[in-house]
Amino acid sequence: MSRKIQIFDTTLRDGEQCPGASMNTQEKLVVTRQLLRLGVDVIEAGFPISSPGDFQSVQRIAAEVGDKAIVCGLTRAVEKDIDVCAEALKGCPRPRIHTGIGVSPEHLMYKFRGMSLDEAIDRGVHAVKHARKYVDDVEFYAEDAGRASFEDLARMIEAVIAAGATVVNIPDTTGYNMPWHFGERIKYLCDHVRGIEDVTISVHCHNDLGMATALAMEGVRNGATQVECTINGLGERAGNTAMEEIVMGIRMHEKELDAHTDINTKEFLQASRLISSITGFPVQPNKAIVGSNAFAHSSGIHQDGVIKQRETYEIIDPADVGFNGSSIVLTARSGHAALRHRLELLGYTIENDEQFEQIHKDFLDLADRKKEVLDEDLHSLMGERERSESALYVLKATQISCGQPSTPTATVTLIDPFGKERTACDFGTGPVDAVCKAINKIVRADCELTEFSVQAVTHGIDALGEVTVRITAPDGQVFSGRGSECDITVSSAMAYLNAINRMLRKQS
Numbered sequence: 446m447s448r449k450i451q452i453f454d455t456t457l458r459d460g461e462q463c464p465g466a467s468m469n470t471q472e473k474l475v476v477t478r479q480l481l482r483l484g485v486d487v488i489e490a491g492f493p494i495s496s497p498g499d500f501q502s503v504q505r506i507a508a509e510v511g512d513k514a515i516v517c518g519l520t521r522a523v524e525k526d527i528d529v530c531a532e533a534l535k536g537c538p539r540p541r542i543h544t545g546i547g548v549s550p551e552h553l554m555y556k557f558r559g560m561s562l563d564e565a566i567d568r569g570v571h572a573v574k575h576a577r578k579y580v581d582d583v584e585f586y587a588e589d590a591g592r593a594s595f596e597d598l599a600r601m602i603e604a605v606i607a608a609g610a611t612v613v614n615i616p617d618t619t620g621y622n623m624p625w626h627f628g629e630r631i632k633y634l635c636d637h638v639r640g641i642e643d644v645t646i647s648v649h650c651h652n653d654l655g656m657a658t659a660l661a662m663e664g665v666r667n668g669a670t671q672v673e674c675t676i677n678g679l680g681e682r683a684g685n686t687a688m689e690e691i692v693m694g695i696r697m698h699e700k701e702l703d704a705h706t707d708i709n710t711k712e713f714l715q716a717s718r719l720i721s722s723i724t725g726f727p728v729q730p731n732k733a734i735v736g737s738n739a740f741a742h743s744s745g746i747h748q749d750g751v752i753k754q755r756e757t758y759e760i761i762d763p764a765d766v767g768f769n770g771s772s773i774v775l776t777a778r779s780g781h782a783a784l785r786h787r788l789e790l791l792g793y794t795i796e797n798d799e800q801f802e803q804i805h806k807d808f809l810d811l812a813d814r815k816k817e818v819l820d821e822d823l824h825s826l827m828g829e830r831e832r833s834e835s836a837l838y839v840l841k842a843t844q845i846s847c848g849q850p851s852t853p854t855a856t857v858t859l860i861d862p863f864g865k866e867r868t869a870c871d872f873g874t875g876p877v878d879a880v881c882k883a884i885n886k887i888v889r890a891d892c893e894l895t896e897f898s899v900q901a902v903t904h905g906i907d908a909l910g911e912v913t914v915r916i917t918a919p920d921g922q923v924f925s926g927r928g929s930e931c932d933i934t935v936s937s938a939m940a941y942l943n944a945i946n947r948m949l950r951k952q953s
């Protein structure tokens with residue numbers, strides 16, 4: 446039997462950490478259900494001490510997961526962090542505390558203001574011992590291991606293993622390494638660290654040089670048996686190792702690597718679209734494995750080759766990663782049961798019949814306009830409901846006039862947090878500018894619109910148009926917002942208001 450490589454998903458922690466990708470607890474639960482369908486081994490649910498919201502999300506995720514996967518919470522090597530993390534994981538059948546401290550000269554000098562390596566090791570050892578008082582499974586990360594000397598890293602790793610760490614995480618936090626250097630680093634640890642054969646070696650690689658998947662692969666080749674990754678490679682800065690890439694890479698080269706994962710790869714496309722729809726981070730069409738062009742052949746020579754034999758230009762059967770997997774199309778004639786069943790399969794829980802009736806009404810409204818409702822449309826519809834349920838300001842109506850030659854003008858009516866209807870009108874350089882200005886007249890939010898993008902949710906002229914915006918608050922915090930409607934000027938108003946609502950909620 447080949448080595449089992451554990452898949453540790455950190456979409457809900459490192460992925461969520463990237464500016465504008467934050468998710469609320471409900472969204473995190475939908476993602477959790479998708480991670481369970483993928484069959485990941487470990488779910489890093491959050492950083493409990495960072496906010497009451499994160500603490501609560503970790504608790505809810507742990508309850509949702511039960512014993513189906515290990516649930517992990519992140520901490521610094523600080524007692525209080527560990528206490529709070531242990532509290533959030535209380536009652537979880539398979540809890541893991543993930544604690545750690547910096548090891549590179551850069552981190553010791555600047556982040557820890559000249560701390561010596563010995564002191565960092567002492568703190569790491571103390572943190573591991575403290576965490577072991579609560580749980581049997583403690584993972585230690587040596588932050589910025591990618592820029593530490595092999596010897597310093599080995600000393601720290603040996604000390605935390607002796608203190609009781611069960612998993613040692615070797616992150617290339619800054620994505621600095623070349624794949625072969627990273628591989629040598631893992632091999633060095635395997636050859637020089639006492640006790641390493643008794644623990645799991647994990648790799649956690651960032652994509653600053655576009656190498657995250659290659660780095661993790663070299664880690665696996667040289668002895669790592671856990672890979673930390675995210676759906677679509679979401680994560681800090683340029684992101685992390687993409688789960689779909691590392692898992693398919695391992696599968697393609699299973700024999701040579703003597704390794705396998707237990708991931709249900711048919712769920713990749715669904716997972717990718719879900720994360721994109723929840724975070725508002727679009728997937729580039731040429732993204733490996735899950736991009737819309739990943740299996741599209743355009744040149745005549747390639748088309749001819751694929752028609753003769755698929756393998757001529759395709760190394761992966763598209764069905765193995767979920768393409769064409771979902772042929773379910775709902776229409777206005779689909780009954781209640783079909784809609785309920787599909788929503789449940791997509792990971793949504795319906796609280797009660799009354800809530801379901803409202804969802805059905807929204808569904809019929811969409812199906813009347815769009816004829817065929819696909820899974821992506823259902824994600825948008827459920828996302829829109831979730832956003833309006835938790836909104837401070839709700840969009841009640843918009844009226845937009847534009848065209849050439851005329852001045853784009855928008856009138857919007859919002860329901861304010863006190864339930865009062867407020868209407869304003871403004872003009873702008875285009876309809877989106879006009880609608881945002883009209884919203885600003887009512888909300889008076891202090892922010893700048895820094896990104897705007899629009900994407901069709903599905904194919905066809907009647908597709909929902911999903912608008913994603915990012916706004917920047919005066920303190921530099923970024924908030925994303927999404928809106929989907931058939932009319933993209935209405936989607937724009939929804940997206941802008943959604944971002945403002947998120948900002949106002951954070952500030953309140």
Ligand code: KIV
Pocket residue numbers: 459519586588589614616617618619649651
């Ligand atoms: O990139 C990193 O080093 C991390 C650690 C917290 C594991 O995310």
Ligand code: ZN
Pocket residue numbers: 459616618649651681
């Ligand atoms: Zn990271």
